[in-house]
Amino acid sequence: MKTYTVNELLKGEQLLQQVKVNGWIRTFRSNRFIALNDGSTLNNIQCVVDFEDTPEDTLKKLNTGAAVCIEGTLVESQGKGQKYEVQVERIEVLGTSDPETYPIQPKKHSLEFLREKAHLRVRTNTFSAVMRVRSALSFAIHQYFRDNGFYYVHTPVITGSDAEGAGEMFRVSTLDAKNPPLTEDGKVDFKEDFFGKETNLTVSGQLEAEAYAMALGKVYTFGPTFRAENSNTSRHLAEFWMIEPEVAFLDLMGNMDLAEDFIKSVIRYVLDHCREDLEFLEQRLLQEEKGKPQNERSEMSLIEKLHFVLDNNFKRVSYTEAIEILKRSKPNKKKKFQYIIEEWGADLQSEHERYLVEKHFNAPVILFDYPAKIKAFYMRMNEDGNTVRAMDILFPGIGEIVGGSQREERLDVLKERVAALGIPEEELWWYLDLRKFGTAVHSGFGLGFERLVLFVTGMTNIRDVIPFPRTPQNAEF
Numbered sequence: 001m002k003t004y005t006v007n008e009l010l011k012g013e014q015l016l017q018q019v020k021v022n023g024w025i026r027t028f029r030s031n032r033f034i035a036l037n038d039g040s041t042l043n044n045i046q047c048v049v050d051f052e053d054t055p056e057d058t059l060k061k062l063n064t065g066a067a068v069c070i071e072g073t074l075v076e077s078q079g080k081g082q083k084y085e086v087q088v089e090r091i092e093v094l095g096t097s098d099p100e101t102y103p104i105q106p107k108k109h110s111l112e113f114l115r116e117k118a119h120l121r122v123r124t125n126t127f128s129a130v131m132r133v134r135s136a137l138s139f140a141i142h143q144y145f146r147d148n149g150f151y152y153v154h155t156p157v158i159t160g161s162d163a164e165g166a167g168e169m170f171r172v173s174t175l176d177a178k179n180p181p182l183t184e185d186g187k188v189d190f191k192e193d194f195f196g197k198e199t200n201l202t203v204s205g206q207l208e209a210e211a212y213a214m215a216l217g218k219v220y221t222f223g224p225t226f227r228a229e230n231s232n233t234s235r236h237l238a239e240f241w242m243i244e245p246e247v248a249f250l251d252l253m254g255n256m257d258l259a260e261d262f263i264k265s266v267i268r269y270v271l272d273h274c275r276e277d278l279e280f281l282e283q284r285l286l287q288e289e290k291g292k293p294q295n296e297r298s299e300m301s302l303i304e305k306l307h308f309v310l311d312n313n314f315k316r317v318s319y320t321e322a323i324e325i326l327k328r329s330k331p332n333k334k335k336k337f338q339y340i341i342e343e344w345g346a347d348l349q350s351e352h353e354r355y356l357v358e359k360h361f362n363a364p365v366i367l368f369d370y371p372a373k374i375k376a377f378y379m380r381m382n383e384d385g386n387t388v389r390a391m392d393i394l395f396p397g398i399g400e401i402v403g404g405s406q407r408e409e410r411l412d413v414l415k416e417r418v419a420a421l422g423i424p425e426e427e428l429w430w431y432l433d434l435r436k437f438g439t440a441v442h443s444g445f446g447l448g449f450e451r452l453v454l455f456v457t458g459m460t461n462i463r464d465v466i467p468f469p470r471t472p473q474n475a476e477f
């Protein structure tokens, strides 16, 4: 007998045939109806047990959470709520589940409660939907780049350069933490460490990706990145996945076009391939928003919001224009912002980004040409000597989703900036080499994968869109 997934059976193609299906019991009611789920779809298949034919002992084990193997006939369902069901002829309990202690009961659990049960929460509709969408998005990302001539590059997770400058790093070391070897002046002697130098977990694969773009032309990385940010926000993880394309002979405008086309393409993919899950998540969001005051509810449903992104051009606004808008804005004048924007040069906080996106433009926004002093050393200096060709993409409800730039390709200018920031040139020798041998205009960006998943699923906390989140004080699983 052939084994089918629930998803396959629900299509009804095996009508009146003998089928076998494995899964976990979501509910068992009236000693007769099993709602069976196997993760292949959001939906359950109803399996009807004839209790007179089923041993008492087996019936007792048909509890929520138990794993079972069912053989029977696929028939049209008489009851409402489903088109097809399985008339059970044989049922084997593969793994029992104690109803007294199984935490995932068939009722609504809070997301906070489920975070404590990260190993089991994916057995709920919400988390299984999120994780299926996450998987589809990740596939769409690879497909987009493949279709557009990019090579997938695996940049190192352990990095020896501490000049990436994107945030606090996690040290990688095999030295004895209690009793490390010391240098003459009493500092930890990293020459004795595994790699003979200080090493950390990477905060970005960009610098290495640049080296590869300068030979393969169009490359991207998609891997885990680590930041020891003690920020505890709903948008920051200590371990997250980042997508970083890097393209030779591409300028900032081309970079914006790429980012916009890329984001739209992957959103289109999930709209086409994850309909059921998105509709479920849309309902979930609607329920959640009912608990909020009217003015905090979003005007669009989840799927409308995704279409809105597809159907509209991202607004491209220079940093300088954005500052003018913010200075004139109501929350700035009424001192409602926590950080009041007084002058050009201020770093934008997420409250400002969200004002621009959600109140002023009401659309995704690409901010570009930022002041050099608030951006990284590798960004291309503009002719004004004050701003760099940086771009951030800001999304409603999320804030920054992409950070990117045209890279400084001129050796002399790059050296000046490195020196100005007090970074020793030796640390970047290989990166500088890229400007000595066949340098060219090139650009790239980093997109935080979980922030994209947040946007697409309508979830609000980044801890709920990655299987086992790592945040300060939390690495249980």
Ligand code: ATP
Residues within 6 Å of the ligand: 166, 167, 227, 229, 235, 236, 237, 238, 240, 242, 400, 401, 402, 403, 404, 446, 447, 448, 449, 450, 451
């Ligand atoms: P933010 O200002 O939000 O902290 P950033 O300026 O530090 O972001 P970049 O260094 O430009 O971010 O990183 C590129 C992208 O990676 C960001 O646009 C964001 O989508 C994502 N990102 C950055 N830090 C985190 C984090 N701690 N957790 C999850 N995603 C992150």
Ligand code: MN
Residues within 6 Å of the ligand: 166, 167
């Ligand atoms: Mn940051």
